[in-house]
Amino acid sequence: MLIALFFISGLLILLFFGLHVASAIVLLAVGADLIVGNGILIDSLGSIAWDRMNEFSLVAIPLFVLLGEILLRGGVADKLYSSLAVWMERWPGGLLHTNTVASTLFAATSGSSVATAATIGTVAIPTLEERGYNKRMTFGSLAAGGTLGVLIPPSILMIVYGTLADISVSELFVAAVIPGLILAGFMSLAIVVVSFFVPSPKAAETRVPLREKIRALREIIPTFVVFFVIMGSIYGGIATPTEAAALGIICALVLVAMNGRLSVAMLHEAFQGAFRTTSMIILIIVSAFCLNFVISILGLPQSASRAISEAGLSPYVLIWLLVLFYLLLGCFLEAVAMMVTTIGIVVPIVVAAGFDPLWFGIFLTTMMELSLITPPVGLNLYVIQNLRPRGSDINDVFIGAVPFMGAFFAFIALIIYFPEIVLWLPGLMEN
Numbered sequence: 362m363l364i365a366l367f368f369i370s371g372l373l374i375l376l377f378f379g380l381h382v383a384s385a386i387v388l389l390a391v392g393a394d395l396i397v398g399n400g401i402l403i404d405s406l407g408s409i410a411w412d413r414m415n416e417f418s419l420v421a422i423p424l425f426v427l428l429g430e431i432l433l434r435g436g437v438a439d440k441l442y443s444s445l446a447v448w449m450e451r452w453p454g455g456l457l458h459t460n461t462v463a464s465t466l467f468a469a470t471s472g473s474s475v476a477t478a479a480t481i482g483t484v485a486i487p488t489l490e491e492r493g494y495n496k497r498m499t500f501g502s503l504a505a506g507g508t509l510g511v512l513i514p515p516s517i518l519m520i521v522y523g524t525l526a527d528i529s530v531s532e533l534f535v536a537a538v539i540p541g542l543i544l545a546g547f548m549s550l551a552i553v554v555v556s557f558f559v560p561s562p563k564a565a566e567t568r569v570p571l572r573e574k575i576r577a578l579r580e581i582i583p584t585f586v587v588f589f590v591i592m593g594s595i596y597g598g599i600a601t602p603t604e605a606a607a608l609g610i611i612c613a614l615v616l617v618a619m620n621g622r623l624s625v626a627m628l629h630e631a632f633q634g635a636f637r638t639t640s641m642i643i644l645i646i647v648s649a650f651c652l653n654f655v656i657s658i659l660g661l662p663q664s665a666s667r668a669i670s671e672a673g674l675s676p677y678v679l680i681w682l683l684v685l686f687y688l689l690l691g692c693f694l695e696a697v698a699m700m701v702t703t704i705g706i707v708v709p710i711v712v713a714a715g716f717d718p719l720w721f722g723i724f725l726t727t728m729m730e731l732s733l734i735t736p737p738v739g740l741n742l743y744v745i746q747n748l749r750p751r752g753s754d755i756n757d758v759f760i761g762a763v764p765f766m767g768a769f770f771a772f773i774a775l776i777i778y779f780p781e782i783v784l785w786l787p788g789l790m791e792n
Contacts, residue, residue, distance in 0.1 A: 386645070386648040386652050386701075386702060387648045387651055387652075390648070390651045390654070419520070419524060421530070421601075421602045421603040421606045422520055422521075422639055422642055423635055424603065424606035424609075424610060425471075425520070425606045426473065426517065426634075426635045426638045426639050426642075427610060427631060427632065427635040428470065428471065428515075428587075428606060428609045428610050428613055429471035429473045429477075429510075430476070430630075430631035430635045431610065431613045431617060431627075431628075432467070432470055432480075432613055433471070433476050433479070433634075434627050435613065435616070435617030435622045435627070436617070436620050436622045437467075437470075437584065437613075437616070437617070437620070438463070438480040438481060438483075440580035440583075440620075441463055441466060441467065441581060441584055442459060442463045442485060442488075443577070443580065444579070444581055445459045445462050446459045447574050448574055448577075452553075453552075453553045453556045453561075454498075454552035454553055454556040454561055455494070455561035455562065456488070456489055457498055457499065457502045457556075458552055459485070460481060460485050460502040461545055461548045461549050462545070463481050463484075463506070464478070464481050464503070464506030464507055464509050464510070464545075465509055465513060465542070465545040466584045467480060467510075468507075468509040468510040468512075468513040468541075469513050469515075469584065469587075469588040470515075470584055470587040470591075470609070470613070471510055473510050473517055473638070474508050474510035474696075474730070474740070475744055477506070477507040477508075477509065478503060478504060478507025478510070478744045478745060479744050479748070481503060481506065482744065482745050483748060485499070485503060486499060486500075486503070486745075486749065492562050493562045494561060494562060495559050495561070496749075496757050497559075497757045497758075497761035498555060498559060498764075499761070500746075500757055500758040500761040501734075501758070501760070501761025501762040501764065502552060503745050503748075504739070504741040504744070505548055505734055505762060505768070506545075507733070507745075508730035508733045509545060509730070511726055511730055511733070512537055512540065512541045512544060512723075512727060512730055513538070513542075513545075514533075514535075514537050514538060514541070514592060515534060515591055515592075515602065515605070515606065516537065516726065517642065518696065518697065518700060519534060519537065519722065520602065521642070521646060521697065521701060522704065522722045522725060523722070524646070525650075525700075525701060525704045525705070526704055526708050526718055528719060530601075531601065531602055532787045533719065533723070534602060535592075535596060535786050535790055536719055536720075536722070536723055536783050536786060536787045537723055538592070538786060539786055540723055540772075540776060540782060540783055543772065543782065544730075544768070544769070544772045547768040547769075551764045551767060551768040552764075554764070555764050586616065587609050587613055590612045591605045591606070591609045594608055642697060645697050645698060646701060648701075652701075652705070674714075676714045676715055676716065677777065679711070679714050680711070680716070680777055681777075683711070684728065687699070687725075687729075688731065688732075688735065690703070690732070691728070691729075691731060691735040692735055692736070696730075696733055696740065697729075699732060700729055704725075707725075708721065717780065717784060719784065720776075720780050723783045724776060727769070727773060727776070730769065731766065731769045731773075734762040734765065734766065735766070736759050739762070742755075742762060745758050746758050
């Protein structure tokens with residue numbers, strides 16, 4: 362366990378001095394290898410990078426990132442938000458529910474929390490500010506809603522987990538559908554509870570006719586089409602996640618063209634954004650494989666598993682300790698970095714304790730979601746900060762996210778004590 366603490370503390374120190382996440386991971390791995398590994402990593406570095414970069418499942422990452430970029434710039438979110446708003450204005454909490462529902466639907470096509478938060482936030486913040494909604498609840502609901510981009514499939518983080526933990530990405534996608542919808546429901550429940558203490562502006566006196574509401578639902582169709590193309594092809598066994606991502610891109614291009622937003626300039630921006638994001642993710646993944654290689658040589662997973670079993674901790678005590686561990690780690694590390702640097706140590710421990718690695722993938726992704734709204738490093742908090750109007754303070758974003766952190770903890774407890782919520786749908790797919 363001392364070695365594990367050495368790795369984690371060493372990584373935090375390197376990040377504190379401003380090193381890029383990938384550089385810090387590689388430097389830590391090489392340093393440990395030179396000290397106790399006799400240079401085995403250095404001899405194998407080229408083959409490790411080559412082998413991992415050629416894994417077919419990783420091809421899905423740039424494809425899903427590109428899909429999100431096309432939808433982000435294709436005007437899909439604008440119409441999606443306006444069509445949902447006419448249905449939810451009279452709910453307790455009003456249009457704040459539109460933030461959650463729109464984030465849920467957009468997350469089902471983007472695979473990225475940052476893209477989800479930025480896209481829905483760009484549309485929602487001016488609308489809610491104009492109608493006088495509480496700034497903190499507006500920012501908090503958008504930051505929390507954006508996190509659904511890494512739980513509701515397709516999810517880039519699940520591809521990373523599946524690759525590193527050798528778990529089927531298709532099964533992870535299927536397992537995440539029901540938990541993702543439940544978590545979205547918990548977020549809406551948090552809005553309802555807070556609305557009793559922070560009332561929302563009254564809805565417009567003029568009711569929108571039912572015929573117009575139904576007509577507005579047509580704008581949701583493109584999102585559902587992309588989602589069903591992706592998940593339908595995976596669940597039906599027609600395509601792998603990588604192939605499904607390619608189908609999703611084709612579908613998105615057709616829909617954006619029908620929307621009149623397809624152009625060379627738009628595609629150029631989408632490809633540039635996808636290139637930047639993919640480069641960052643792949644670099645971190647390759648560096649994480651190097652670190653995991655050194656960890657395996659040192660026998661750290663076996664030592665950690667043995668220490669946990671000798672400590673006599675019950676599985677539930679262990680998993681709640683991991684909740685605390687990831688909650689604290691999320692205060693310092695970005696989600697991708699936190700996932701890739703801990704999988705090699707943590708997964709063998711939880712499997713030895715009797716947890717299903719498929720279930721743990723959903724649990725871990727949820728903890729990564731929570732880290733996205735955990736100060737001071739929560740990435741979604743800063744995405745919304747960049748969108749907030751003048752006169753708002755970053756503390757408004759931090760405070761606004763607090764009720765939704767409560768929703769996360771309630772959801773985590775639910776899947777810990779009722780793991781069937783996660784495992785039921787994948788079980789049907791196997792049958």
